[in-house]
Amino acid sequence: MSVDATAFAQAMSRVPGPVTIATAVDSAGRRWGFTGSSFSSLSLDPPLVLICLDKKASTHQAFTTADRFLINILALEQPDVAMRFARSGVDRFDAGDMVPCEFGLPGLKDAAARVACRMHVVLDGGDHSILVGRVEETHVSGDRIPLVYSDRAFARPVADVQMAGAR
Numbered sequence: 001m002s003v004d005a006t007a008f009a010q011a012m013s014r015v016p017g018p019v020t021i022a023t024a025v026d027s028a029g030r031r032w033g034f035t036g037s038s039f040s041s042l043s044l045d046p047p048l049v050l051i052c053l054d055k056k057a058s059t060h061q062a063f064t065t066a067d068r069f070l071i072n073i074l075a076l077e078q079p080d081v082a083m084r085f086a087r088s089g090v091d092r093f094d095a096g097d098m099v100p101c102e103f104g105l106p107g108l109k110d111a112a113a114r115v116a117c118r119m120h121v122v123l124d125g126g127d128h129s130i131l132v133g134r135v136e137e138t139h140v141s142g143d144r145i146p147l148v149y150s151d152r153a154f155a156r157p158v159a160d161v162q163m164a165g166a167r
């Protein structure tokens with residue numbers, strides 16, 4: 001027996017996630033990018049991260065054949081950038097806010113952080129591919145608050161919850 005898809009999505013919407021934009025450049029020099037909240041750290045040694053990409057996405061071919069990709073971890077002020085990089089049939093780079101960053105890949109200067117990866121492995125994940133990247137460079141903007149996606153809405157991380165029981 002399999003869970004109902006709506007119930008599954010509803011339960012997953014209760015899992016707060018980061019808001020990132022993954023970027024890559026193909027062999028013809030064309031830039032690709034998508035908004036992804038399925039980003040996660042995976043391993044410390046070696047330093048690995050992952051992001052999951054829908055097999056039906058227009059960016060799937062470019063990312064699964066890329067040798068490098070850049071994860072931009074969005075800041076609180078950037079939900080509009082997240083929405084633009086989730087929109088279909090538009091030039092997501094048209095606004096001109098993506099500039100060459102680590103590896104020369106398109107990045108946001110004022111992202112909360114950036115994580116530059118060499119492709120480690122692409123794994124099968126049902127209707128998604130799991131892009132596992134080996135981290136080669138990072139950049140952190142210490143004064144930026146990261147944006148959160150929770151309950152199908154953009155949110156601010158709550159920093160003042162009492163750490164009950166924590167030492």
Ligand SMILES: Cc1cc2nc3c(=O)[nH]c(=O)nc-3n(C[C@H](O)[C@H](O)[C@H](O)COP(=O)(O)O)c2cc1C
Pocket residue numbers: 019034035036037038039052053054056057058059082083085086087088089149
């Ligand atoms: C907040 C947010 C998070 C998203 N996270 C993911 C994700 O982790 N993986 C994914 O494949 N698509 C994710 N999407 C959808 C993609 O950004 C994009 O809309 C989808 O791949 C369709 O794009 P296409 O027109 O390139 O096919 C997310 C969209 C939003 C708004």
